[in-house]
Amino acid sequence: MYENVPRGTKRKITMFTDKYDVIVVGAGHAGSEAAAASANMGQKTLLITMNLQNIAQMSCNPAMGGIAKGQILREIDALGGYSGMVSDTSAIQFKMLNKSKGPAMWSPRVQSDRMLFSEHWRDRLEQTENLDFYQEMVSGILVENHKIIGVKTSLGLKIYAKSVVLTNGTFLNGLIHIGDKNFGGGRAGERASTGITAELIDLGFEAGRMKTGTPPRVDGRSLDFSKMTEQPGDEQPGKFSYLDSTQKLSKQRSCWMTYTSPKVHDLLREGFDRSPMFNGRIQSIGPRYCPSIEDKIDRFADKDRHQMFIEPEGWKTVEFYVNGFSTSLPEDVQFKALKSVAGFENVKFFRPGYAIEYDYFPPTQLKHTLETKLVKGLYFAGQINGTTGYEEAASQGLMAGINAALKNQEKEEFILSRSEAYIGVLIDDLITKGTEEPYRMFTSRAEYRTLLRQDNADIRLTEKSHDLGLATDERMQRLEEKQSKTKAFVEFFKNTSVTTTEINPVLEAKSSAKVNQQGKLFKIFARPNMDMGDMLQLQSVKEFVKEHKVDEEVLEQVEVQIKYAGYIEKEKQNADKLHRLENVKIPMNFDYSQLKSMSFEAREKLGKIQPRTVSQASRVSGVNPSDISVLLVHMGR
Known part of the structure; x- marks a missing residue:
């Protein structure tokens, strides 16, 4: 395509003539929050995704929040993110979990209308100034002198930007497994993304493979709920967002609980020889705290039953999510076993469960801002960092979007400490410890959970967000x-x-x-x-x-x-003690090899991770108190 120019010359028209401030690749939970944050901070932002119809899609269970995740969602809301508001407007049930325990353990959770959730997310993004959209696969990145300058697409387009945030989810070389069948895909019905992994490896990044899974979706009209236990929402439902613009639920839909049985387990075992988990076709590690049903049966052989929660997918649909029955077994085995579950005798499938393998990049290759150490201006957020869960991804996207904007504006980076937010705990764990299995947040991971309650997230974080220009x-x-x-x-x-x-x-x-x-x-x-x-x-x-x-x-x-x-x-006093070490900064690119009194393992790991403070150094796996003493002495402390 050419534009009219003086005779004798022809100039090719490009679709993207202007340079963006921030390009966000992927429009899942991480990408959506990243794009919203950078755009709301005044950055000209482009959100590129392979399918604009699936913005912020709930690929797995139709729910937000839960243990520790609810705290993260409240923090996202306090920081000016959209996830809390969208969760409120698309909710079909609200529950405050752990009310029998202390307030540090209280965790809000909602069942969501899956289609409304994605619809409301897209609506909010389309109303966000400074944000453009484009549907296509990003097949590579553009780098000059170890600095990001843009991305390239499968159609050969080159789009330029000051910063790029990769939030590829499970799409990087995604491979779906159902029994002895496998095929490329980022999730059911969608193709995988290719090209980026190879380029990043060529640039010197270390990559790995992880696995996650999802259960079957079934037709609620074929279920007998009289054989299950009803799980209603709270009598006085709450909400996530601190803003008055979202309303509490006036009506709710119930979930239901049932159990597997020894017969169900025996039927599932019949297909273990065809399971990609057990026959070696899947080599990667899955989420420890959300195992597949076959993994549960294998690891907990002494249990004669496991809970299953039957969750509605929305207000108007008959589709239900079978929580607790994640599996990659052959579809006929899944069907046969489910028919032996109480209430599922006449079950009809919408689709079988499956496992998916995908590429990730160990997060020790990142700074606490989520910028990569190897390429300036390039940020990773979400499952590409080895995490699992919508909330974990959304919080990383928010932080990456904020820091990309700040870097472009030549302003001070934004980092939350472990005593300020669960988001701070999450990112610090990833950067200093890394992960070899899908990382999920729990309250037990936070040393100061009495300070990091769901009820005070606004007190902890709103002023910080307001200073950034996000909180209104x-x-x-x-x-x-x-x-x-x-x-x-x-x-x-x-x-x-x-x-x-x-x-x-x-x-x-x-x-x-x-x-x-x-x-x-x-x-x-x-x-x-x-x-x-x-x-x-x-x-x-x-x-x-x-x-x-x-x-x-x-x-x-x-x-x-x-x-x-x-x-x-x-806990405040304990946090103050931690802050003393947080204030002891370690010079950039510090040479740990000179500290001969420090253990070899500590020198090697600290040299690789390059923590910013002595406190962060103390949390690196393999570093012991004597190593920290050596470091403090060297720094004159």
């Missing part, structure tokens, strides 16, 4: 109002006394020891068996709540701060 003034106003009301209410409990006449009936009803004299409300509320509902029976508390228009968020925040004050203060 509306968010800051809401946060300031919440903090002001919380502080005033805590002070009210500290300074207000209650008479024995008023408090003893409440204490007696809770089988708590009565008091002999008037005392402060704070001391009463701090008792383990007292909760906010008990305190709201007191007239003075009711009047304060009414007068100051205290909402549920403030009520929850005050209860946590009062009842867990001692634990929170202790």
